Amino acid sequence: MSGTSARLDRRHLVAAVLAAAPHALVITGLGSPSYDVYAAAPDRPGIFYLWGAMGGAVPTGLGLALAQPHKQVIVITGDGEMLMGIGSLGTVAVQRPANLTILVLDNGHYGETGMQQSHSSLGADLAQIAAGFGFSAPVRITDESGVDDLAKRIASRSGPVFAQAIIATGELPRAMPSRDGVGLKNAFRAHLGLPSS
Amino acid sequence: MSTMQSPTWQRDIWEALRASRVQQVAYVPDAGHSHCIRAAIADPEIIDILLTSEQEGIGVVAGAWLGGQRAALLMQSSGVGNCINMLSLLEACRFPFLTLVTMRGEYAEFNPWQGPMGRATEDALKLMGVTVLRVDRADDVADTVSAAADSAYLAGERVAVLIGQRLIGRKVWTEDAK
Numbered sequence: 001m002s003g004t005s006a007r008l009d010r011r012h013l014v015a016a017v018l019a020a021a022p023h024a025l026v027i028t029g030l031g032s033p034s035y036d037v038y039a040a041a042p043d044r045p046g047i048f049y050l051w052g053a054m055g056g057a058v059p060t061g062l063g064l065a066l067a068q069p070h071k072q073v074i075v076i077t078g079d080g081e082m083l084m085g086i087g088s089l090g091t092v093a094v095q096r097p098a099n100l101t102i103l104v105l106d107n108g109h110y111g112e113t114g115m116q117q118s119h120s121s122l123g124a125d126l127a128q129i130a131a132g133f134g135f136s137a138p139v140r141i142t143d144e145s146g147v148d149d150l151a152k153r154i155a156s157r158s159g160p161v162f163a164q165a166i167i168a169t170g171e172l173p174r175a176m177p178s179r180d181g182v183g184l185k186n187a188f189r190a191h192l193g194l195p196s197s
Numbered sequence: 198m199s200t201m202q203s204p205t206w207q208r209d210i211w212e213a214l215r216a217s218r219v220q221q222v223a224y225v226p227d228a229g230h231s232h233c234i235r236a237a238i239a240d241p242e243i244i245d246i247l248l249t250s251e252q253e254g255i256g257v258v259a260g261a262w263l264g265g266q267r268a269a270l271l272m273q274s275s276g277v278g279n280c281i282n283m284l285s286l287l288e289a290c291r292f293p294f295l296t297l298v299t300m301r302g303e304y305a306e307f308n309p310w311q312g313p314m315g316r317a318t319e320d321a322l323k324l325m326g327v328t329v330l331r332v333d334r335a336d337d338v339a340d341t342v343s344a345a346a347d348s349a350y351l352a353g354e355r356v357a358v359l360i361g362q363r364l365i366g367r368k369v370w371t372e373d374a375k
Contacts, residue, residue, distance in 0.1 A: 027260070048263055053286035056256035060286075063260025063268060066221060066244050087249030088256070094247055181290030185263065194265045197293070197353050 006143075007168040010105050013147060014076060015040035017103060020151035021072055024101075025064060025188075029057035029077025031112040032172070033105055037076055039175035045191040048184055049177040055085030058102055062092050065100035065160075068192070072099050072154060079106040079120040086129065092160050093134030101154050101161040102130075107169045115169065130162035139163040206364060207232035209339035210297060214269055217346030219295075221246060221261045221268035223254040229299030229365045230271040251276030255283035259292045267350050270296040274318040274359070275311065284325040287355050294327070295349040296357045297342065304363035315362075322357050333361035 014036040018026070026047040028034040034049045041047065048064075050057055061075035082089075082104045092100065108121025120126055127138040139150050141163055153161045178184055186196040211233045214222070222237040223246040224230060237245035248254050254270035261268035272280075277298060287294045301308075302315020319329050328348065332341045341358055348354040 059256025
């Protein structure tokens with residue numbers, strides 16, 4: 001993370017990424033990324049919102065991407081959630097699912113708990129960490145053109161893709177998806193034609 | 198390294214997993230799971246997923262189920278401690294879950310650092326809503342794993358099978374061992 005001017009608006013960014021991949025399945029990390037995705041696409045099917053299990057967004061996306069290799073899967077999470085499950089980048093890099101994209105909305109802070117700084121604004125470079133685990137050419141998004149580059153990478157299905165979006169720290173109105181985990185699970189499976197269970 | 202040298206009960210575990218139509222096998226290595234890990238890697242119909250920490254396996258299992266596949270998590274008892282909060286995901290969403298846990302910290306354990314988590318493993322799983330089965334005899338392994346798989350994948354339960362250290366046997370430990 002570097003630079004303090006003209007950081008991206010997270011809501012605009014997430015809306016643009018979702019629009020660029022209209023058929024992708026989506027897993028969101030808890031907190032603001034869930035609100036961003038819900039704000040952009042409240043009626044979109046094929047989204048599984050995590051409300052807990054911090055560190056679990058990428059592993060959940062991995063299990064899904066391996067189970068559905070012909071569908072695009074995008075994990076949208078924050079820097080704090082990613083850091084708590086940072087080893088999962090190594091696990092993804094070993095599996096190399098071509099259909100998995102990880103988008104980290106990086107504001108360098110824990111927004112949900114009062115904007116305390118995270119490691120990513122205290123020296124850690126998430127894109128370099130992903131590269132170190134074996135991701136090829138991590139994407140660093142600092143402006144609107146970066147969204148187009150990411151969309152091309154997603155469409156090329158040459159993943160796994162790791163993208164770090166440098167976003168502003170401002171607080172936004174919460175847009176809250178359902179917290180009914182069973183309902184979310186069954187709705188997601190129904191979207192794929194799978195029975196409730 | 199030949200699978201022919203693996204104990205019968207380890208081969209029974211693999212056969213029970215295969216019969217339960219598991220498609221993803223996530224694991225942190227353990228000697229007691231070595232046959233299953235080798236078999237999963239060798240089997241073109243199984244996706245073997247090496248984890249850096251057991252808690253990742255909880256997410257993998259959930260994601261696999263979201264996508265229509267059955268997954269199982271293989272780990273050692275110490276790894277159960279690494280999973281505690283992540284088990285919330287399974288309980289909150291009632292995901293089916295099957296984990297096979299090789300025990301440390303009990304029979305003929307040479308390492309006292311394995312004791313605390315080993316003694317807490319069963320209670321920790323139960324506290325987080327996981328049903329616990331246990332096997333200590335080789336003859337019981339096949340049926341217990343098969344029963345646990347049915348509870349998980351047919352009834353949608355969260356089930357752990359603890360594989361007793363007595364079954365695994367004494368770990369040969371010398372200072373110059375590799």
